Amino acid sequence: MIWLLFALMFGTMMIGVPILLSIALVGYVGIAVVPDLVLPMFAQKMFVQLDSFTLLALPYFILAGALMSASGMSQQLVDFSRVLVGHLRAGLAHASIVASMIFAGVSGSSTADASAIASIVIPTMKKEGYNAGFAAALIATSGTIGAIIPPSMIMVVYGSIAQVSIGGLFLGGIIPGVLVGLFLMATVKVYTYLPDYPELRVIHGKFNLRAVLRSLREVWTALMGPVIIIGGILSGIFTATEAGAIACLYALIIGLVVSRKLKWRDLPGILVEAAVMTTMVSGVIAVAGASGWLLGYLEFNEGVVKFTLSLSQDKTTILLILAVVMIVLGTFVDSLAVLLVFAPAAIQLSRTYGIDPFQMGLVMVMCNQIGSVSPPTAPLLFITTSIAQTTYAEVNRHVWWFMLAETLVMLMVIYVPGLASWIPHYFGF
Secondary structure: OHHHHHHHHHHHHHOOOOHHHHHHHHHHHHHHHOOOOOOHHHHHHHHHHHOOOHHHHHHHHHHHHHHHHHOOHHHHHHHHHHHHHOOOOOHHHHHHHHHHHHHHHHHOOHHHHHHHHHHHHHHHHHHOOOOHHHHHHHHHHHHHHHHOOOOOHHHHHHHHHHOOOHHHHHHHOHHHHHHHHHHHHHHHHHHOOOOOOHHHHOOOOOOOHHHHHHHHHHHHHHHHHHHHHHHHHHHOOOOHHHHHHHHHHHHHHHHHHHOOOOOHHHHHHHHHHHHHHHHHHHHHHHHHHHHHHHHHHOOHHHHHHHHHHHHOOOHHHHHHHHHHHHHHHHOOOOHHHHHHHHHHHHHHHHHHHOOOHHHHHHHHHHHHHHHOOOOOOOHHHHHHHHHHOOOHHHHHHHHHHHHHHHHHHHHHHHHOOHHHHHHHHHOOO
């Protein structure tokens, strides 16, 4: 029964049925065919899944990201990053990674990160002779940092389903997110030694401290956003959910009063855009909650635990098996669906094996993001390929080395739990 439901879900996704409808179809059909269940339970379980204080953070962070993008913060961050690391070989490539890391602390979304940075940096990269496929692959992969460095909408979704502290997950993403950025920069460094990429060996000037200080005067408002969000959570001034509302207020003040790039007439469009995105994500979460309850009723989680027990009882091996399964599935179907389906089973595994919940959460989130750049179903690659105006095949040719860099960081999180759990536990989460 369970495997037939999975076959139905993954099969419908592979033929192009939207993720929301695929998951909903599985839950609806499953409840309909189980004799002891009645169809109204599907709607009831959807409501229960959304009836969560934790999920209130979702619309706030979506709106905050939209307001900050409209306020011109992404352009400021790119300019600051160029001043900071633009003097290195492949300086523009390094600057795009640094900008993605900083913007991640503002947007909370890998999609917003990749699209905002790509629209600014890729045209400049192409003018300077960068290979369009290389540029698109790099920006797409560095965009995944948007879901790892706090705040993160994916962490809000995972935390609400797995009942794990959102604030703790946010803090757990700091070290892995920074490591992903550093490993991507190291990969770019390797590219500078390859003969086929002479444009990456060009050096534009020297490091200028005065220029950095001048740029700080322009970008300090953008840099203060992550500081306020994370600082407020750490100090206990507000919760992770309340941090979303604070981020919205801060973005609104900066856009209307400080930078003045945000106009009152822009707000209706921004609010509608944020509402549409919130509705889409909430719909997926609702049907995933109902379908997840059905899988739990059919003892799917217990089955996963028993199966893994038959393979190994080592925590590290269990995490490796889970990561491989998620990444492989993520190459064929939507990676968000894989995360939502496996989240209840993952938390059951963490409790059974004594795996730190923040380590498990970060592994799940990183697998989700690796899946978002894994061909053929790679939404971030589609975004940057369109902006770069190149072929999908050309981008695929370059993305594998950047994916390897992120995978290495994920393996580090698996083998060194403290990378994801030390900061949350230090602050009492």
